[in-house]
Amino acid sequence: MSYNYTTLLDQWEDLPTVKVRYTDDETGWAKQLAPDCVCIANLPWADDLFLYDICTLDRPTDPEEWPQVGEVLQQYYRQRALVRCEDAETQAGALLAHYRAFCAEMRARDCAVEGSVSGAAQVQGPGDCDLAAQVQAAAQVAGLTVTRVEVTARDEDDDEPPGAS
Secondary structure: OOOOHHHHHHOHHHOOEEEEEEEOOEEEEEEEEEOOEEEEOOOOOOOOOOOOOEEEEEOOOOOOOOOEEEEEEEOOOOEEEEEEEEOOOOOOOHHHHHHHHHHHHHHHOOOEEEEEOOOEEEEEEOOOOOHHHHHHHHHHHHOOEEEEEEEEEOOOOOOOOOOOO
């Protein structure tokens, strides 16, 4: 089954949220699409998972354990950047305002951001953009100084599942 991301994201708030295990060391949230299928609902740090990935869901035999995310069936984002920003301002609230502006700029560029205002963030974006350039441009608009951007992409050998953006 292939999911249409426009429809899925329009219905996002109405979908049930479930706590899942991404890896042995990381848990997070997903939106339930079917009994054995979820859509990742936050930015995992696991190398092979991205926000909005549609995955199989393996239910544990022990009801006290969280279900395990399985195979990625469909992908939305294709690359991630680890970003470090200089803490340029120490004035109370100023850095937070710049960081929020940076997040808004990245969302306007069809990217997702997760991190903290302590100067580090993870950005995920589509495969057809220069993610490092998008990060630099958004940071400039937001008044942040980027000191480092490390971009990695999903393996080029991975076939993009149908319906991916």
